[in-house]
Amino acid sequence: LLLPLVAVLVPEFYNFSNPSIGGVPFFYWWQLLWIVGVAVCVGIVYHLTRRTR
Amino acid sequence: VIPSFNGLEFGIVIGMFAAVTVLGFVATRWHRGASLTSLEEWGLGGRKFGTTVSWFLMGGDLYTAYTFVAVPALLFGTGAAGFFAVPYTIVVFPLVMFVAARMWSVCNEHGYATAADLVRGRHGSRVLALLVAITGIVATMPYIALQLTGIRAVFEVMGIGGDWPLWVAFVVLAAFTFTSGLRAPALVAIVKDILIYVMVLVAVSYIPYKLGGYGFIFHGAQSALAAKGYGTLLTGSQYLGYTTLALGSALALFLYPHSVTGVLASRSQDVVKKNMSLLPAYSLMLGFIALLGYMALAAHVKPVGGTAKAPDTTTIVPVLFNSQFPHWLAGVAFGAIVIGALVPAAIMAIAAANTFARDIYRPYIRPSGSYRQEVSKFVAMEEGLVCQIVSVILKLGAVAVIVSLKLTFALEFQLIGGVIVIQILPAVVLGLYTRWFHRWALVAGWIAGMGLSVCMLYVTKSATAAHFGSASFALSSLGLHTKVTIWTGIVGVVANLVVATVLTPLLAWLPRSRDETSPDETQPAIRIAGPVLGLQRSGAQPPYRRQQAAWPVAGPPTGSVPPAADAKGLGRHRRRA
Numbered sequence: 001l002l003l004p005l006v007a008v009l010v011p012e013f014y015n016f017s018n019p020s021i022g023g024v025p026f027f028y029w030w031q032l033l034w035i036v037g038v039a040v041c042v043g044i045v046y047h048l049t050r051r052t053r
Numbered sequence: 054v055i056p057s058f059n060g061l062e063f064g065i066v067i068g069m070f071a072a073v074t075v076l077g078f079v080a081t082r083w084h085r086g087a088s089l090t091s092l093e094e095w096g097l098g099g100r101k102f103g104t105t106v107s108w109f110l111m112g113g114d115l116y117t118a119y120t121f122v123a124v125p126a127l128l129f130g131t132g133a134a135g136f137f138a139v140p141y142t143i144v145v146f147p148l149v150m151f152v153a154a155r156m157w158s159v160c161n162e163h164g165y166a167t168a169a170d171l172v173r174g175r176h177g178s179r180v181l182a183l184l185v186a187i188t189g190i191v192a193t194m195p196y197i198a199l200q201l202t203g204i205r206a207v208f209e210v211m212g213i214g215g216d217w218p219l220w221v222a223f224v225v226l227a228a229f230t231f232t233s234g235l236r237a238p239a240l241v242a243i244v245k246d247i248l249i250y251v252m253v254l255v256a257v258s259y260i261p262y263k264l265g266g267y268g269f270i271f272h273g274a275q276s277a278l279a280a281k282g283y284g285t286l287l288t289g290s291q292y293l294g295y296t297t298l299a300l301g302s303a304l305a306l307f308l309y310p311h312s313v314t315g316v317l318a319s320r321s322q323d324v325v326k327k328n329m330s331l332l333p334a335y336s337l338m339l340g341f342i343a344l345l346g347y348m349a350l351a352a353h354v355k356p357v358g359g360t361a362k363a364p365d366t367t368t369i370v371p372v373l374f375n376s377q378f379p380h381w382l383a384g385v386a387f388g389a390i391v392i393g394a395l396v397p398a399a400i401m402a403i404a405a406a407n408t409f410a411r412d413i414y415r416p417y418i419r420p421s422g423s424y425r426q427e428v429s430k431f432v433a434m435e436e437g438l439v440c441q442i443v444s445v446i447l448k449l450g451a452v453a454v455i456v457s458l459k460l461t462f463a464l465e466f467q468l469i470g471g472v473i474v475i476q477i478l479p480a481v482v483l484g485l486y487t488r489w490f491h492r493w494a495l496v497a498g499w500i501a502g503m504g505l506s507v508c509m510l511y512v513t514k515s516a517t518a519a520h521f522g523s524a525s526f527a528l529s530s531l532g533l534h535t536k537v538t539i540w541t542g543i544v545g546v547v548a549n550l551v552v553a554t555v556l557t558p559l560l561a562w563l564p565r566s567r568d569e570t571s572p573d574e575t576q577p578a579i580r581i582a583g584p585v586l587g588l589q590r591s592g593a594q595p596p597y598r599r600q601q602a603a604w605p606v607a608g609p610p611t612g613s614v615p616p617a618a619d620a621k622g623l624g625r626h627r628r629r630a
Contacts, residue, residue, distance in 0.1 A: 032139065032337065032340045032341075034140075034143050035139070035142070035143055035333050035336040035337045035340060036333070036337070037143075038143045038144075038146055038147065038333050038336075039146075039330050039331070039333035039334070040330075041147065042146050042147060042150055042329050042330035042333070043330035045147075045150065045330075046150075046326050046327060046329070046330050
């Protein structure tokens with residue numbers, strides 16, 4: 001769960017325009033990608049906490 | 054520039070508006086409980102929404118006119134810094150997943166309907182509960198106002214100026230929430246979200262296609278922003294502001310009364326947790342919508358309204374749609390924005406009204422004896438009625454705020470609300486996990502944090518206002534030679550925590566209050582320290598039962614904090630099947 005926090009809360013990691021995808025600077029697609037990332041992380045934790053019940 | 058009035062657009066918006074109104078009234082009958090008059094039924098939909106409805110409700114709740122109007126406006130105005138909304142909605146879910154689930158189970162067990170109920174039960178302090186209630190209501194007002202700004206922006210772009218569309222929206226909103234309660238926005242939210250999703254997909258593919266691709270858009274935005282001294286990347290001095298804003302907004306989000314309402318209206322704890330992993334789908338939408346701000350820059354869209362010095366940037370998304378889409382499509386988009394603003398406004402008004410009825414009206418204006426009597430049917434009905442009336446008053450207040458204030462960035466409304474609401478974090482969230490903090494220390498912390506935040510907000514200037522201009526505090530105000538800004542709420546909440554922590558040992562001589570959520574008052578406070586992440590409630594039930602049998606009276610052996618330590622406290626609120 002900490003992974004997405006660090007990944008998006010430290011702008012030093014992603015404040016670049018390259019590499020860009022289809023004209024979208026890195027700054028933007030990196031953060032958009034992490035939206036999917038966080039959904040996956042939280043989903044994993046949800047299933048883990050549920051299964052061990 | 055006054056845009057021309059288009060009959061087709063107007064007709065579509067009015068038609069959609071009418072359809073939603075009908076739906077709102079129909080909602081009264083939907084999954085109806087025994088009576089709609091009690092607060093439980095009216096204000097929480099009977100606490101029985103499943104995963105899908107909760108998803109739409111919370112989504113409609115958290116992603117609002119703020120999303121379609123304010124965030125793109127911020128990107129349009131200030132470039133990369135406006136994109137903080139994306140990390141904000143990313144970090145919120147890991148942060149609140151367990152807090153929200155735990156809050157659900159405690160509140161469900163004890164029939165709490167608001168955060169202030171929870172605080173009163175947990176800390177046994179009426180003063181603290183009152184502070185929490187007032188904070189929540191005050192912080193919600195600018196948020197409702199933000200929604201209405203969105204509606205006004207749409208009508209302005211359609212060529213209908215003035216404040217009367219706001220009043221019409223207000224009457225419709227008031228009428229259907231009055232009769233249907235939380236069911237109305239829940240049902241409408243489903244329609245609204247489907248509309249919005251379709252619109253966003255169309256917008257993020259059609260507009261770039263028309264303009265010449267994303268490369269062109271970012272290039273155009275960069276050159277337009279450079280002229281204003283901003284850019285599509287952050288500068289070094291913006292890092293701290295960006296991080297604190299994202300983190301702080303995320304922490305504040307689930308403290309708002311309407312978020313609590315959304316969580317508590319779920320059927321089970323499982324629904325709450327599952328939604329935390331499903332809700333980011335909305336964030337993806339938010340990210341794309343934010344980029345509409347750059348599309349507007351690249352398309353050389355000029356905002357409508359405001360003054361030449363401080364143009365009303367909230368209108369840029371409607372203007373963009375108006376200039377790029379055919380009229381019928383623009384009409385549908387406008388309708389979607391208007392409905393998208395009405396739904397959260399309704400939920401917020403209901404939530405704030407719940408808080409008022411439960412935590413201000415009942416204990417202070419109409420104290421009616423013991424707890425048993427309060428649950429009587431008559432009082433429940435009366436409470437429901439108060440709730441309905443207050444929700445109308447609140448909406449009226451929000452319209453008045455909008456009509457009297459004209460702010461450049463609608464978003465600042467929400468950020469200032471966030472600064473205020475985050476001050477209840479120690480009492481509510483930490484209170485869910487520990488009773489170590491003394492109640493009067495928490496009160497003092499609230500006063501310190503709120504006082505400091507308000508002072509900092511007061512000295513913050515903006516282009517249009519001498520005070521309360523922005524929620525970003527410039528460190529240069531302290532005499533530092535730097536352009537670094539920091540989100541005011543973070544500073545306030547740190548002060549809040551420091552004061553609460555320092556004062557707790559100092560106030561140890563005062564008697565501890567009773568904890569309603571724990572039947573055994575004599576248990577030491579450490580018993581709560583176990584479920585730091587709320588994991589073992591769902592994660593270790595069988596061992597917890599065994600251990601409970603092993604230590605029937607004395608509690609756990611010292612030196613360890615096994616789940617059983619929590620057996621008499623919050624941990625016994627197991628999820629419902």
